[in-house]
Amino acid sequence: xxxxxxxxxxxxxxxxxxxxxxxxxxxxxxxxxxxxxxxxxxxxxxxxxxxxxxxxxxxxxxxxxxxxxxxxxxxxxxxxxxxxxxxxxxxxxxxxxxxxxxxxxxxxxxxxxxxxxxxxxxxxxxxxxxxxxxxxxxxxxxxxxxxxxxxxxxxxxxxxxxxxxxxxxxxxxxxxxxxxxxxxxxxxxxxxxxxxxxxxxxxxxxxxxxxxxxxxxxxxxxxxxxxxxxxxxxxxxxxxxxxxxxxxxxxxxxxxxxxxxxxxxxxxxxxxxxxxxxxxxxxxxxxxxxxxxxxxxxxxxxxxxxxxxxxxxxxxxxxxxxxxxxxxxxxxxxxxxxxxxxxxxxxx
Amino acid sequence: xxxxxxxxxxxxxxxxxxxxxxxxxxxxxxxxxxxxxxxxxxxxxxxxxxxxxxxxxxxxxxxxxxxxxxxxxxxxxxxxxxxxxxxxxxxxxxxxxxxxxxxxxxxxxxxxxxxxxxxxxxxxxxxxxxxxxxxxxxxxxxxxxxxxxxxxxxxxxxxxxxxxxxxxxxxxxxxxxxxxxxxxxxxxxxxxxxxxxxxxxxxxxxxxxxxxxxxxxxxxxxxxxxxxxxxxxxxxxxxxxxxxxxxxxxxxxxxxxxxxxxxxxxxxxxxxxxxxxxxxxxxxxxxxxxxxxxxxxxxxxxxxxxxxxxxxxxxxxxxxxxxxxxxxxxxxxxxxxxxxxxxxxxxx
Numbered sequence: 001x002x003x004x005x006x007x008x009x010x011x012x013x014x015x016x017x018x019x020x021x022x023x024x025x026x027x028x029x030x031x032x033x034x035x036x037x038x039x040x041x042x043x044x045x046x047x048x049x050x051x052x053x054x055x056x057x058x059x060x061x062x063x064x065x066x067x068x069x070x071x072x073x074x075x076x077x078x079x080x081x082x083x084x085x086x087x088x089x090x091x092x093x094x095x096x097x098x099x100x101x102x103x104x105x106x107x108x109x110x111x112x113x114x115x116x117x118x119x120x121x122x123x124x125x126x127x128x129x130x131x132x133x134x135x136x137x138x139x140x141x142x143x144x145x146x147x148x149x150x151x152x153x154x155x156x157x158x159x160x161x162x163x164x165x166x167x168x169x170x171x172x173x174x175x176x177x178x179x180x181x182x183x184x185x186x187x188x189x190x191x192x193x194x195x196x197x198x199x200x201x202x203x204x205x206x207x208x209x210x211x212x213x214x215x216x217x218x219x220x221x222x223x224x225x226x227x228x229x230x231x232x233x234x235x236x237x238x239x240x241x242x243x244x245x246x247x248x249x250x251x252x253x254x255x256x257x258x259x260x261x262x263x264x265x266x267x268x269x270x271x272x273x274x275x276x277x278x279x280x281x282x283x284x285x286x287x288x289x290x291x292x293x294x295x296x297x298x299x300x301x302x303x304x305x306x307x308x309x310x311x312x313x314x315x316x317x318x319x320x321x322x323x324x325x326x327x328x329x330x331x332x333x334x335x336x337x338x339x340x341x342x343x344x345x346x347x348x
Numbered sequence: 349x350x351x352x353x354x355x356x357x358x359x360x361x362x363x364x365x366x367x368x369x370x371x372x373x374x375x376x377x378x379x380x381x382x383x384x385x386x387x388x389x390x391x392x393x394x395x396x397x398x399x400x401x402x403x404x405x406x407x408x409x410x411x412x413x414x415x416x417x418x419x420x421x422x423x424x425x426x427x428x429x430x431x432x433x434x435x436x437x438x439x440x441x442x443x444x445x446x447x448x449x450x451x452x453x454x455x456x457x458x459x460x461x462x463x464x465x466x467x468x469x470x471x472x473x474x475x476x477x478x479x480x481x482x483x484x485x486x487x488x489x490x491x492x493x494x495x496x497x498x499x500x501x502x503x504x505x506x507x508x509x510x511x512x513x514x515x516x517x518x519x520x521x522x523x524x525x526x527x528x529x530x531x532x533x534x535x536x537x538x539x540x541x542x543x544x545x546x547x548x549x550x551x552x553x554x555x556x557x558x559x560x561x562x563x564x565x566x567x568x569x570x571x572x573x574x575x576x577x578x579x580x581x582x583x584x585x586x587x588x589x590x591x592x593x594x595x596x597x598x599x600x601x602x603x604x605x606x607x608x609x610x611x612x613x614x615x616x617x618x619x620x621x622x623x624x625x626x627x628x629x630x631x632x633x634x635x636x637x638x639x640x641x642x643x644x645x646x647x648x649x650x651x652x653x654x655x656x657x658x659x660x661x662x663x664x665x666x667x668x669x670x671x672x673x674x675x676x677x678x679x680x681x682x683x684x685x686x687x688x689x690x691x692x693x694x695x696x
Contacts (some may be wrong), residue, residue: 110546130546159546172539173547177554180532182607183586184525187579189610191520197615198478198507199521200458202557204614206525209550210607218601225594231535232591238531239587243580246573253566259530259558262537266552267545281467283390289647295640305639308656320391320467345387345467 001026004150005052005075007067009033009040011113012083013058014121017044019154022123028052040118051075054150057082060219061090068093072100079143080104085170086223087134087163094136101138105147106163108132108170109156116213124155131156134163171227178209178217179232185210277306278330280323283343294321294342301336303329349374352498353400353423355415357381357388359461360431361406362469365392367502370471376400388466399423402498405430408567409438416441420448427491428452433518434571435482435511442484449486453495454511456480456518457504464561472503479504482511519575526557526565527580533558625654626678628671631691642669642690649684651677 004020006013009031017027021044028047031037041047055071057064061084071080080103084090087106094104111129113120131151135144151158161169185207188196221228245251284290298305307324325333330347337344352368354361357379365375369392376395379385389395403419405412409432419428428451432438435454442452459477461468479499483492499506509517533555536544569576593599632638646653655672673681678695685692 110548112548129548132546169539169543169546172535173544173551176535177532177551178604179590180528181550181554182604183583183590184528185607185610186586186603187520187524187582187610188613189606190582191613193613193615195517196521196613198458198480198517199614200460200477202460202529203521203525205553205556206529207607207611207614208553210604210611212604212608214601214604214608217604218597221600221604222597229591229594232587232594234535234538235531236584236587236591238534239580239584242527242531243577243584246577246580249566249570252569253562255534256526256530256558256560256562256565256569258534258537259555260533260560260562262533262535263555263558265536265539265541265544266547266555267541279467281387283387291653292640292643292647295643299637299640320469322467343390345390346383 001048001050003028003048003050003052005047005055005071005078006030006040006058007056007071008058009036009118010058011116011118011120011125012109012111013056014040014043014118015111015123015125016056016058016083016154018121018123019126020150021045023153036118040121043118043121052078054078054146055080057084060084060216061086061093061223062219064090065093065096068097068100072097072103078103079146081107081147083107083109085174085220087132087166089223091134091136091163095138098138101136102140103143104136105139105143106134106136107147107151108134108166109151111156126151127155129156131158132166133158133160134166135160136163167224168227171224171231175221175224175228176231176235178212179221179228180235181207181210182212277324278327278347280325280330280334280347281345282321282323282337283345284321291321294337297337297340297342298323298333301332303333349396349398351376351396351398351400353395353403353419353426354378354406355404355419356406357384357466358406359464359466359468359473360457360459361404362388362391362466363459363471363473364404364406364431364502366469366471367474368498369393371501374398384466388469391466391469400426402426402494403428405432408432408564409434409441409571410567412438413441413444416445416448420445420451426451427494429455429495431455431457433522433568435480435514437571439482439484439511443486446486449484450488451491452484453487453491454482454484455495455499456482456514457499459504464564474499475503477504479506480514481506481508482514483508484511515572516575519572519579523569523572523576524579524583526560527569527576528583529555529558530560625672626675626695628673628678628682628695629693630669630671630685631693632669639669642685645685645688645690646671646681649680651681 003026005028006017007030009029017029021027026048027044029037029040029044052075055075055078064082082090085108087108090106094101109126109131111125133148148158242255303325305323309322334344334347351374353376354365355378357377365377369375374396375392377385377388377392400423403423403426412430430438433456438454442449457474457479459473481496496506590603651673653671656669682692682695
């Protein structure tokens, strides 16, 4: 049995182990925190005694330099990867050990949960998620392919990118949102708990990531400072402009609209370019069998339902279902359902 | 049957109607947008012909003055409420009609969704949510009690507050988060869609409300400008301080920690009974007829699907559908589908 050795038994390391174990690898979990290491190892069963085919560093990047020499000395024929959040800095550590560089490939799984630790781990954490691979110029093709195939086995979607490109990207999609969410959340310290009890889902969503671990984020933000700072300056300039024109309603509308435009660029789901669907609203009775009858009609006229939402409340007499369809299918289904008496509303 | 007349068939107006209908009221939906009015009325059934006991203005505050005289002339014995987001400004409109003032009580339900329109309405939108009531000095006690009891019937938690106090509170918990979310989202316009496809849940949550309607928010923000502007100045000062100390990791840690502190002041959920659904993941083939077949099975064993999501990628042969069901129905359906060969995963 091939073995994987994972240094770091937190959420990511343990999740990797869980899935790799399912894939038939034997797993060795290592952690300076003995409790975590034991718990994680318990989840994996006993590891074999052979040398690992892959050693994975799933620990803060600042600790990589503390263990990498030991691991390379122990397993000179293994391949190595890390999973840290900033890639240019971890690569510097590797570049300092020229003999190791061909056997190393930096990586960053774009997956996580709010809760950490081996308890929060799950084998399907990476399913369908992007996993960025940042081979350096020194990384051997064989190393890269080994890491890529392993990541594919975890259900992830490997994406090759330079370390620099990675760091610039995560500055925008991860590090800046973290700082902005914290910036908003810290304002709440001035409010009375009684008033904050009135907060709705909007405030909760916007400040959810403000709950993140300050120690972990201190390292991430500091390591990627050069990429983040220019973005903060852009935010600062935009904020100054908003404040400067705050008595002009049309400027406020423009500002909110530019937020719409930015937010709508985020694809619905990974890999998915948001497709242009038509939405057909249909009022149905809220009882078992209604959906089945509706989908029977969809099947009869051979339209493919791409997505749907159901809006109804417990105990309500009617519900509204919106079907996402291609424009063509939408027209076809609308005509068909109207003809046989369903309460169909205009396609939008 | 007592009647409620609702001017405005958007998300809030239609949601009020849905729940009031369940409570035994007859509902008359009015809207300048005929399509919305028809859809909303379809959900309510036919209204009675009697005068309404309550007339509810669920429209932009700027339009209140266009309809209030007409409504008061038509129904001089009704009581009146609005549901606008800024209360001092709507009260000014009412104060200009002294004979109306005793029959009017301003209000603001602290509930909403990022999608609008009657399609997004749901009768349980206000369940367990705060609903702020701002009677003026002129509001008759009888009017206040009538509105309060109606709001209680919608499942909301009425909270009495002055219009000024309301406007100051929502500036912090609603209007500032909206502007900050838009501020972050507009930065994304500089990114390539390919890179944005790597975004995780954090960015999506932080920018969710950036999808809000620019026209609606232009009015809300402008009307509450005086309360919001000082908050923007505080954000500006905090941001400048962060940027000024950005090369000091311990200051970054302090900053993230202050965000923790602020975010943790938000209580779990306001009085909210979150509905406990079980989620049953089922892998289906992505082709016409599969959903029909699935819902046929749901109907056969008489389970009621409360909600569902479909996850699938273009060009993929399979999709994952998650059905939201009561725990009991979830168990029943899971057993049934597994027995006849569907790819059912563990209920969550």
